[in-house]
Amino acid sequence: MILSVNNLNAGYGRVHVLKDISIEVNEGEIVCLVGANGAGKSTLLKAISGIIPIMQGRVTFRNLDITNSRPNHIVKEGISHVPEGRQIFGSLTVRQNLLLGTYIRKMKKEEISRLFNFIYSLFPILEKRLYQKAGTMSGGEQQMLAIARGLMSQPKLLLLDEPSLGLAPLVVETILNVIQHLKSTGISILLVEQNVNAALEIADRAYIIETGRIITTGNSKELRENDEIKRCYLGM
Ligand SMILES: Nc1ncnc2c1ncn2[C@@H]1O[C@H](COP(=O)(O)OP(=O)(O)O)[C@@H](O)[C@H]1O
Numbered sequence: 001m002i003l004s005v006n007n008l009n010a011g012y013g014r015v016h017v018l019k020d021i022s023i024e025v026n027e028g029e030i031v032c033l034v035g036a037n038g039a040g041k042s043t044l045l046k047a048i049s050g051i052i053p054i055m056q057g058r059v060t061f062r063n064l065d066i067t068n069s070r071p072n073h074i075v076k077e078g079i080s081h082v083p084e085g086r087q088i089f090g091s092l093t094v095r096q097n098l099l100l101g102t103y104i105r106k107m108k109k110e111e112i113s114r115l116f117n118f119i120y121s122l123f124p125i126l127e128k129r130l131y132q133k134a135g136t137m138s139g140g141e142q143q144m145l146a147i148a149r150g151l152m153s154q155p156k157l158l159l160l161d162e163p164s165l166g167l168a169p170l171v172v173e174t175i176l177n178v179i180q181h182l183k184s185t186g187i188s189i190l191l192v193e194q195n196v197n198a199a200l201e202i203a204d205r206a207y208i209i210e211t212g213r214i215i216t217t218g219n220s221k222e223l224r225e226n227d228e229i230k231r232c233y234l235g236m
């Protein structure tokens with residue numbers, strides 16, 4: 001097991017959002033987090049990556065207790081969070097945005113250039129856009145950049161928050177293919193997706209979250225055949 005969240009409670013100030021959340025991600029798995037708007041998906045990713053405090057419970061990453069560790073420490077340990085809404089720096093170039101992803105620890109030139117080549121192999125368009133200001137790119141390209149930047153810290157676990165939101169079907173497909181490819185390179189992935197159908201196709205397992213609680217879990221195939229899931233999340 002690479003990530004284990006046990007009875008986690010978290011929220012914002014006095015607002016208690018997550019209630020006794022327990023989830024696991026195994027090494028090399030894609031695990032999907034499914035739930036309606038406001039269910040607490042982004043909040044859970046934020047609690048794991050140390051952006052918001054954990055009120056109660058524990059987060060363990062590769063046998064290390066990272067509960068309430070500082071975000072930069074958590075990145076160093078190997079968790080990278082690609083937030084909702086991308087949050088790239090529009091006035092910086094693609095290259096500068098990518099370099100920001102490496103500042104968490106000292107890297108040799110060769111290591112950085114190997115990482116850039118890895119990024120180009122995933123998203124060839126980013127090599128063409130290297131010296132372009134990120135804000136001038138299309139939404140799809142910006143999302144690719146956000147994921148690429150997350151990879152620059154060489155994570156073992158990637159937290160992806162709605163990577164396909166608002167993108168054209170062809171771009172969505174590109175991104176989902178890349179996520180699958182990342183899995184084949186040994187990166188574990190916790191994925192939040194609105195596009196539940198597509199997410200369940202690439203995920204090994206999923207958790208359904210409703211108003212801050214996990215209500216169902218199972219492997220993707222089981223969940224795709226579950227009548228309630230079909231009705232609530234797959235629009236059948
Ligand atoms: N910064 C914040 N301050 C206070 N409440 C918040 C904040 N961000 C989110 N919330 C609340 O927490 C709940 C869960 O939100 P969120 O995790 O963003 O849901 P999801 O990602 O599943 O759509 C919602 O009720 C939302 O209003």
Ligand SMILES: [Mg+2]
Nearest residue numbers: 041042043084
């Ligand atoms: Mg969200």
